[in-house]
Amino acid sequence: MAPLILNSLEKRFGSGAPAVRDLSLTVQEGRFLALLGPSGCGKTTVLRMIAGFEQPSDGSILLGERLLADAATMLPPERRNMAMVFQSYALWPHMTVAENVGYPLKVRKVAKEKARQKVREALSAVRLDAYADRRPAALSGGQRQRVALARCLVTEPDVVLLDEPLANLDRHLRQEMEETFREFHARSGATMIYVTHDQSEAMALATDVAVMSEGRLLQMAPPEEIYARPEGLVIGGLVGQGSILSLALPRTSSRSLDWPSLRVALDGSVAEGTEPAHVLVRPQDVLLDDAGLTGRVTSSFFEGERYALRIQLADGQSLRAFSRQPVRQGDAVGVVLQAGWRL
Ligand code: ADP
Ligand code: MG
Numbered sequence: 001m002a003p004l005i006l007n008s009l010e011k012r013f014g015s016g017a018p019a020v021r022d023l024s025l026t027v028q029e030g031r032f033l034a035l036l037g038p039s040g041c042g043k044t045t046v047l048r049m050i051a052g053f054e055q056p057s058d059g060s061i062l063l064g065e066r067l068l069a070d071a072a073t074m075l076p077p078e079r080r081n082m083a084m085v086f087q088s089y090a091l092w093p094h095m096t097v098a099e100n101v102g103y104p105l106k107v108r109k110v111a112k113e114k115a116r117q118k119v120r121e122a123l124s125a126v127r128l129d130a131y132a133d134r135r136p137a138a139l140s141g142g143q144r145q146r147v148a149l150a151r152c153l154v155t156e157p158d159v160v161l162l163d164e165p166l167a168n169l170d171r172h173l174r175q176e177m178e179e180t181f182r183e184f185h186a187r188s189g190a191t192m193i194y195v196t197h198d199q200s201e202a203m204a205l206a207t208d209v210a211v212m213s214e215g216r217l218l219q220m221a222p223p224e225e226i227y228a229r230p231e232g233l234v235i236g237g238l239v240g241q242g243s244i245l246s247l248a249l250p251r252t253s254s255r256s257l258d259w260p261s262l263r264v265a266l267d268g269s270v271a272e273g274t275e276p277a278h279v280l281v282r283p284q285d286v287l288l289d290d291a292g293l294t295g296r297v298t299s300s301f302f303e304g305e306r307y308a309l310r311i312q313l314a315d316g317q318s319l320r321a322f323s324r325q326p327v328r329q330g331d332a333v334g335v336v337l338q339a340g341w342r343l
Contacts, residue, residue: 002064034202037212083152
């Protein structure tokens, strides 16, 4: 196996804005990459180009040294040793679970006994051993999804491509399936590329997150880094439940900010030598303390462990905060911003 390399990838459909533009990234062997971005930003198009269902208009796709596709070259999907799992599972209704999982082996004319063995292993990897003889109609949504995963395991692909595989499932099942995906990744050792518009899903599953917007790659990094050091307003607004404040910061300040500098910026007391900035503040970094800035609670919801608040500051800007103590809408509170990140 080898790294998957996308080089200045571009895809144009007709004359409008390109669906994918100048997208370059490398996925090292065995990594689990989440391709994250809002609907319509080009995620599926990237996946379809990798799989071989769509040809790049420009740029290239390589697996190690091997060129899979560029504007003049197009290796067919079956010669890329990849497997794609679709949102709509695409199981054959007239076949049993075992037959569905074994179908790719039948197409490849793998010997019967060997095929049976591989199907057994794949079903065991997704904990469906007991369901081999059922038909898809007799399974739950989560079980069907696991059949689709097992079917892609049997061919031992170098790269597994998943396009919003959990979008059709309810919340409870999604959490269970996230566990299955993590296990599947650990057991198969395959490189995985997982498309989603759900930031918490991307964070929970992946070893690396690539954030896309309007066909471009904005940032690619491990989840912790995307969360702690997001590059720019789009990612700042997408990842975590932060608030973005507009303020004037001293020109020399670093990207990582703390209370005294944030207080000064919000008080507006340093006019000279300042510049306008956007600062991301996470709710867990907002402390309710009478020594802080004055604010008013504009909404308060009890979430179970805590209250989720929206607080309006004197200058009209609003931010999210948490409180363990009951706080009511309309209450006056003091607000200390313990940490912020300049976007
Ligand atoms: P995402 O998966 O992030 O929601 P897509 O990759 O499906 O985004 O779509 C990106 C853009 O490309 C959209 O504007 C979509 O309308 C356009 N697009 C995708 N596939 C085609 C196609 N086959 N023909 C024309 N336009 C397409
Ligand atoms: Mg899509």
